[in-house]
Amino acid sequence: MNLRLGDVDGLYHHHYGVGDVDRAALGDPEDAAYEKRLVAELHRLESAQTDVLLDHLGDIGREDTLVDAGCGRGGSSVMAHQRFGCRVEGVTLSSAQAEFGNRRAKELGIEDHVRARVCNMLDTPFEKGSIAASWNNESSMYVDLDDLFAEHARFLKTGGRYVTITGCWNPKYGQPSKWVSQINAHFECNIHSRREYLRAMADNRLVPQAVVDLTPATLPYWELRATSSLVTGIEEAFIESYKDGSFQYVLIAADRV
Ligand SMILES: C[S@@+](CC[C@H](N)C(=O)[O-])C[C@H]1O[C@@H](n2cnc3c(N)ncnc32)[C@H](O)[C@@H]1O
Numbered sequence: 628m629n630l631r632l633g634d635v636d637g638l639y640h641h642h643y644g645v646g647d648v649d650r651a652a653l654g655d656p657e658d659a660a661y662e663k664r665l666v667a668e669l670h671r672l673e674s675a676q677t678d679v680l681l682d683h684l685g686d687i688g689r690e691d692t693l694v695d696a697g698c699g700r701g702g703s704s705v706m707a708h709q710r711f712g713c714r715v716e717g718v719t720l721s722s723a724q725a726e727f728g729n730r731r732a733k734e735l736g737i738e739d740h741v742r743a744r745v746c747n748m749l750d751t752p753f754e755k756g757s758i759a760a761s762w763n764n765e766s767s768m769y770v771d772l773d774d775l776f777a778e779h780a781r782f783l784k785t786g787g788r789y790v791t792i793t794g795c796w797n798p799k800y801g802q803p804s805k806w807v808s809q810i811n812a813h814f815e816c817n818i819h820s821r822r823e824y825l826r827a828m829a830d831n832r833l834v835p836q837a838v839v840d841l842t843p844a845t846l847p848y849w850e851l852r853a854t855s856s857l858v859t860g861i862e863e864a865f866i867e868s869y870k871d872g873s874f875q876y877v878l879i880a881a882d883r884v
Pocket of ligand 1: 639640641642696697698699700701702703718719720721724746747748749763764765766769770
C-alpha cells in the first residue's frame with residue numbers, strides 16, 4: 628500500500644493522513660479511474676500530514692541539520708529538505724528502507740542533503756548539541772519513551788525543536804481499549820498513553836509548546852481508506868477507537884531547554 632501511494636509522485640510515506648477529503652477530485656465511484664484517484668487522494672492526505680509536522684519545526688535555515696528518527700522510506704526527510712533547503716539525517720532499523728531512501732535521494736539529486744542510515748534511534752552517532760530540530764513521525768510507539776527522549780535531548784541544540792506525530796491512548800479512558808490492543812498486535816508495537824509522552828518529555832528537558840489533537844482531522848482519511856480495495860483489516864480498530872475516544876492522533880511540539 629505504501630509503495631502504491633508513493634508511486635503517485637515519488638514521496639514514500641509509512642504513515643497516515645490528515646485533512647478533508649476532496650470529493651470533487653475523487654469523482655464518481657462507478658468510474659473506471661476512481662480507484663486511481665482514491666489512491667492519489669490518500670497520498671495527498673499523507674503528505675498533508677507531513678506538512679503539519681514541518682509547520683511545527685520553527686525557523687530552520689539552509690545550514691541546519693535535522694534528524695528524522697524512524698525515517699521509513701524517507702518521504703518526510705525529502706519534504707523537509709524541499710521546504711527548508713537543510714540537511715536531513717534519517718535513521719531506520721530497516722536496511723531495505725535506508726537503501727530505498729538513499730536511492731530516491733540520488734534520483735532527486737539531493738543525496739548530499741538527504742541521507743538515511745541503518746541505526747537504532749536510541750543510540751545515534753550525532754554529536755551532542757549538533758541538531759537544530761528532530762522528529763518522530765509515527766515511529767515512537769516502537770520504543771521506550773524515556774530512552775527515546777534522552778537521545779533527542781542529547782543531540783538537539785539548546786532551544787532546538789522536537790516534534791512527534793503519533794497515536795496514543797487516552798488516559799481519560801483508564802487503560803488501552805480492545806481496539807488499541809488490536810492495533811498493538813497488528814503492528815507489533817506498544818502504543819503509549821498521552822500522559823506517558825508528556826511525562827517522559829518533562830523528564831528529558833523537552834518542554835511542550837503545542838499539543839494538537841489531530842483525531843478529527845485524521846478520521847476522514849481512515850473512512851476513505853476503509854472504502855478502498857487497499858484495506859489491510861486494521862481500519863475498523865482505528866475508526867472505532869478514534870470515535871469512542873480511547874485512542875487519539877496527536878502532534879506534540881517541544882523545545883529542548
Ligand atoms: C510506521 S514507520 C514510519 C516511517 C516514517 N517516519 C514515515 O512517516 O513514513 C516506523 C519506522 O520506525 C522505524 N523504527 C522503529 N524502531 C526504531 C529504532 N529503534 N531505531 C530506528 N528506527 C526505528 C522503522 O524502521 C520504520 O522506519
